[in-house]
Amino acid sequence: xxxxxxGAPSGGVAPPFRASAKRAPKRVxxxxxxxxxxxxxxxxxxVLIPITALFFKTFTLTWEQFVFxxxxxxxxxxxxxxxxxxxxxxxxxxxxxxxxxxxxVRYKFPGKKIVDALVDLPFALPTAVAGISLxxxxxxxxxxxxxxxPMGIKLAFTPAGVVIALIFVGMPFVVRTVQPVLEDAEKExxxxxxxxxxxxxxxxxxxxxxxxxxxxxxxxAMAFARAIGEYGSVIxxxxxxxxISEITPxxxxxxxxxxxYAGATAVAVxxxxxxxxxxxxxxxxxxxxxxxxxxxx
Amino acid sequence: xxxxxSQPVRRAKSGTTEAAWVRYTLxxxxxxxxxxxxxxxxxxxFTEALRKGFGAYLEALxxxxxxxxxxxxxxxxxxxxxxxxxxxxxxxxxxxxxxFRGKSFLTTLVDLPFSVSPVVxxxxxxxxxxAQGWFGPWLQAHDIRIIFxxxxxxxxxxxxxxxxxxxxxxxxxxxxxxxxxxxxxVLGATGWQTFWRVTLPNIKWGLIYGVILxxxxxxxxxxxxxxVSGHIRGQTNTLPLHVEILYNEYQSVAAFAxxxxxxxxxxxxxxxKSVAEWRQEAEMKAAAQLPPERPQxxxxxx
Numbered sequence: 001x002x003x004x005x006x007g008a009p010s011g012g013v014a015p016p017f018r019a020s021a022k023r024a025p026k027r028v029x030x031x032x033x034x035x036x037x038x039x040x041x042x043x044x045x046x047v048l049i050p051i052t053a054l055f056f057k058t059f060t061l062t063w064e065q066f067v068f069x070x071x072x073x074x075x076x077x078x079x080x081x082x083x084x085x086x087x088x089x090x091x092x093x094x095x096x097x098x099x100x101x102x103x104x105v106r107y108k109f110p111g112k113k114i115v116d117a118l119v120d121l122p123f124a125l126p127t128a129v130a131g132i133s134l135x136x137x138x139x140x141x142x143x144x145x146x147x148x149x150p151m152g153i154k155l156a157f158t159p160a161g162v163v164i165a166l167i168f169v170g171m172p173f174v175v176r177t178v179q180p181v182l183e184d185a186e187k188e189x190x191x192x193x194x195x196x197x198x199x200x201x202x203x204x205x206x207x208x209x210x211x212x213x214x215x216x217x218x219x220x221a222m223a224f225a226r227a228i229g230e231y232g233s234v235i236x237x238x239x240x241x242x243x244i245s246e247i248t249p250x251x252x253x254x255x256x257x258x259x260x261y262a263g264a265t266a267v268a269v270x271x272x273x274x275x276x277x278x279x280x281x282x283x284x285x286x287x288x289x290x291x292x293x294x295x296x297x
Numbered sequence: 298x299x300x301x302x303s304q305p306v307r308r309a310k311s312g313t314t315e316a317a318w319v320r321y322t323l324x325x326x327x328x329x330x331x332x333x334x335x336x337x338x339x340x341x342x343f344t345e346a347l348r349k350g351f352g353a354y355l356e357a358l359x360x361x362x363x364x365x366x367x368x369x370x371x372x373x374x375x376x377x378x379x380x381x382x383x384x385x386x387x388x389x390x391x392x393x394x395x396x397f398r399g400k401s402f403l404t405t406l407v408d409l410p411f412s413v414s415p416v417v418x419x420x421x422x423x424x425x426x427x428a429q430g431w432f433g434p435w436l437q438a439h440d441i442r443i444i445f446x447x448x449x450x451x452x453x454x455x456x457x458x459x460x461x462x463x464x465x466x467x468x469x470x471x472x473x474x475x476x477x478x479x480x481x482x483v484l485g486a487t488g489w490q491t492f493w494r495v496t497l498p499n500i501k502w503g504l505i506y507g508v509i510l511x512x513x514x515x516x517x518x519x520x521x522x523x524x525v526s527g528h529i530r531g532q533t534n535t536l537p538l539h540v541e542i543l544y545n546e547y548q549s550v551a552a553f554a555x556x557x558x559x560x561x562x563x564x565x566x567x568x569x570k571s572v573a574e575w576r577q578e579a580e581m582k583a584a585a586q587l588p589p590e591r592p593q594x595x596x597x598x599x
Contacts, residue, residue: 028475028479028482028483029394029395029475029478029479029482029488029491030482030487030488031390031488031492032391032394032395032397034387035387035388035390035391036391036395036397038383038384038387039384039387039388039391039392039403039407040403042384042387043388043403043406043407046410046452046455046456046459047406047409047410047456047459048406049425050418050421050422050424050425050456051409051413051421053421053424053425053430053431054417054420054421054424057424096327096330099323099326099327099330100327100330100331102323102327103323103324103327106314107320107323107324109324109328113571115328115331116571117567117568117570117571118331118335118336118567119331119335120567120570121335121339121563121567122335123510123513123514124510124513124517124562124563124564124566124567124570125338125339125517125559125560125563126516126517126518126519126536126537126540126556126559126563127517127519127520127537128517128519128537128538128540128541128556128559129342129517129537129540129556129559129560129563130338132540132544132552132553132556133338133339133341133342133345133553133556134338134341136341136345136549136553137337137338137341142341143337143341144337167334168334168335168338171334171335200315200316200319225411225412226411228414229412229413229414229415229416229417229520230414230520231414231415231416231519231520231523232415232519232520232523232537236541236544249414249415249416249417249520252416252417252420253416253523253524256420256423256524261423261424261427261429264420265420265424268414268416268417268420268421271414271417272413272414272417275412275413275414275417276412278412279405279408279409279412280405282412283401283405283408
């Protein structure tokens with residue numbers, strides 16, 4: 001009943017004002033033109049104009065040149081690594097992110113608040129720091145590397161190292177999208193399912209999982225998108241060997257250092273288009289999640 | 298198996314929790330994951346930094362190049378965070394308080410910098426302001442340097458931290474609705490008074506949280522800044538870039554010493570963020586326990 005709950009997701013001034021169909025709809029709260037105008041202006045200056053510049057720069061290439069730049073064997077190898085490693089990392093984060101969210105919401109254990117706060121560490125720790133630190137851990141003389149390398153497991157300076165770095169970078173996403181949904185889940189449903197004779201596993205797969213699935217997918221897509229663009233943490237641990245452990249952002253940097261601006265831009269446009277697609281997917285998933293949880297509760 | 302299972306079975310009948318051994322296994326696996334992927338990397342930063350003792354650690358931080366990197370990092374954050382703060386509040390006000398066409402499209406655009414690779418972001422500014430770029434010739438004629446200079450670093454930082462505060466505020470202000478602000482306006486407050494006295498106290502924890510995260514990212518950004526910086530020691534090196542240079546020169550202790558500053562920044566960020574969250578929760582609980590005078594009063598005005 002209070003303003004927190006009655007605010008409704010739209011939160012806006014009542015639509016009837018719009019229906020008066022005058023050019024400036026009457027709104028109770030002041031500042032609409034000012035804030036919207038400033039928002040659009042700042043957005044254009046910082047984001048939209050630079051992105052436009054990127055797309056226009058590719059028009060200096062012919063179609064053949066563009067295709068050649070974005071499909072050369074070395075670039076193709078980098079796509080495979082970037083997307084493959086990002087996918088594996090996002091899948092690992094999907095499983096462990098769900099586990100962490102579950103443990104944090106449902107169970108009590110000592111140090112829980114600290115673990116909860118630490119989950120955001122990859123957001124707050126600069127990627128370069130994460131990169132050199134993971135490398136120090138996994139290199140042949142590192143804390144973990146000294147035990148792993150004699151067993152034949154070499155992680156630093158290999159594509160596997162890229163996956164490790166991307167797991168670190170994408171870890172908070174799944175936890176932070178699933179956690180609130182799990183907190184809001186109604187225990188009554190689970191009690192009802194138990195009363196009807198379901199066991200715990202059945203309850204999880206049939207009652208809880210469908211409820212959190214949209215949030216889980218959203219977190220997965222976010223972790224995946226973040227991993228694709230990641231640069232700082234990966235370049236230290238990857239070893240950056242062409243065709244083997246070279247990620248796509250590094251290809252762009254390499255082309256830039258050779259003053260191949262058009263080539264760098266062509267690869268950047270491919271990455272940018274991928275990001276747009278992922279952004280649309282994430283938006284769609286979030287809308288689905290909102291409807292899904294809205295209908296369930 | 299059969300001995301200890303009698304109690305868990307009774308527990309499981311409540312239907313809302315698992316058998317004890319399942320719980321402990323899950324907790325252990327989750328904590329192992331946290332240990333391997335969060336705590337060990339964090340601990341490694343500090344151990345590597347102190348590998349040759351505290352003296353060598355301090356020595357590395359006394360370097361003039363390290364100091365100029367700290368200075369530049371602080372400058373970049375001091376410009377980028379306030380700019381994005383004003384934008385964030387303004388965007389959240391426009392998006393959360395009103396209904397208009399294209400609102401969801403605008404929200405998507407605000408999110409856009411999150412999904413653009415930092416390297417691509419840096420490249421965009423090189424294409425605009427670099428020697429070969431759109432404004433390159435004009436800038437050269439007027440002797441203004443943006444790329445490979447401080448303005449470029451600030452711009453790249455603004456871009457990568459662009460959505461942080463807006464993202465934090467939009468859902469918060471949407472959830473709070475317009476009732477309190479409308480009441481203030483109807484009672485004769487001006488727009489500014491309403492914002493400072495009604496809206497701001499309601500959103501302050503979210504605002505602090507957004508500013509803190511925005512600041513951490515601004516000080517720690519690597520990819521985008523790396524593209525536009527030119528890596529001139531003592532001039533266009535931020536802290537993360539300085540870490541990279543030292544690391545590539547095999548000055549491991551110095552690299553980790555500088556990195557430890559950034560790790561401390563991250564820990565402080567997490568601490569402030571947690572406190573802000575706990576405070577917000579406590580305030581919301583307190584508000585929920587209040588007798589329903591306030592909502593009724595608002596409803597009466599409406």
